[in-house]
Amino acid sequence: MSSDKEQLLAMGFEPARIDWALKATKNSGLQPAMDHVLENSEKPVPTAEEQNIDVADDDDDAEALAAHIKKTGASDEQIAKSIKCSECGxxxxxxxxxxxxxxxxxxxxxxxxxxEIKPLTEEEKKAKLAELREKLAAKRAALRRKAGQDSGKIKEDLQLKEINKEAERKRREKIEDQKARAAIKAQIEADKRERAEKAAREKVAREGATLPPTTSSANPAPSKPVAAVKSSENPETRLQIRLSAGGPPLTKTFASDSTLVDVAEWVASESLAYNVDTVTFASTFPRKTYSREDMKKSLKENGLTPSAVLMAS
Structure with a gap:
């Protein structure tokens, strides 16, 4: 035969409340213990020390009551059997x-x-027990919902982290791609510049060749002067780029037929603060901000040959 505690556990009561009820009723049986659980269902379970004090108080009250009846001869109807709240009744x-x-x-x-507080009837006990079970079921359902909500939030947080991680990966790939394209462009420009320099040297050498000496050694024919190259026609343009993002200025020599787009790609390869599609240039003398159409023109067409200082922003 199962014990009173096992039967109460089978009914769905909390173990702590069962222990409290058995102790408070001094293990006087299943019915008193269940009555105690139902009557005190809305109260918090007291600590073990508080339970010991309550039991001692009950014993003291019983002894005091017996002594009072014996001493005064008071009837049962005159003995206080409960405590009443004067404010709410x-x-x-x-x-x-x-x-x-x-x-x-x-x-x-x-x-x-x-x-006297009468014990609960069987019907009242059943109703109270059903109410407790309903509250317990509602509490468990609320806990399950909260657990599901917490799980959903954790899943959303993980998805957000994955999205941010993927966005960061794509951003890095874009930067690396820009740097690679800028490096290729820079190499192409270096090759173009080298070919232009070589052609310019060959042209100067051809135009500056000396005439053969005359038969009269006393009056040698003067050498043909070397053709001067106009500064605006110089095959090379030296640029100093001052960065609005901070840092030392950038200096580089470009072929004069290079465009400002080529310069923008080089700047983007040197500083990650700039994007080749959005960077703009401006000169201080003469004061001018170069438009997107100007970006497509060569350095010579923009009047930057043979040298210039530009502000990048």
Whole structure:
């Protein structure tokens, strides 16, 4: 045969409340213990020390009651059997339950009462038990919903982290791609510049060749002067780029037929603060901001040959 505790556990009561009820009723049986659980279902379970104090108080009250009856000869109807709250009229079986009511409600006025708190009927017990089970089921359902919500939030957070991680990866790939394209462009420009320099040297050498000496050694024919190259026609343009993002200026020599787009790609390869599609250039003398159409023109067409200082932003 199962014990009282096992039967109460099978009914779905909390172990702590069962232990409290068995101790409070001094293990007097299943029915008193269940009555105690139902009557105190809305109250917090007291600590072991508080339970010991309540049991001692009950024993003391019983002894005091017996002595009082013997001494005074008072009838049963004249003996206080409960404690009543003068402010709301509720009646309590013990000092402990009255104190709990005072803490929760803030009521301070109590008086002894001869009203006896009758035990619950079978129907009331069943109704109370059904109510407790319903509350327990609702509490468990709420816990399950909260657990599901927490799980959903964790899943959303993980998805957001993955999205941010993928966006960062694509951003790095874009930067690396820009740097690679800028490096290729720079190499192409270097090759073009080298070919232009070589052609310019060959042209100067051809135009500056000396005539063969005449038969008269006393009056040698003067050498043909080397053709001068106009500064605006110089095959090379030296640029100093001052960065609005901070840092030392950049200096580089470009072929004069290079465009400002070529210069923008080089700047983007040197500083990640700039994007080849959005960087703009401006000169201080003469003061000018170069448009997107100007970006497509050569350095010579923009009047930057043979040298210039530009602000990049």
């Amino acid at each position: 509720k009646v309590f079986r013990s000092q402990a339950t009255a104190s709990f009511h005072a803490e929760r409600s803030g009521h301070q006025e109590f008086e002894e009462s001869t009203e």
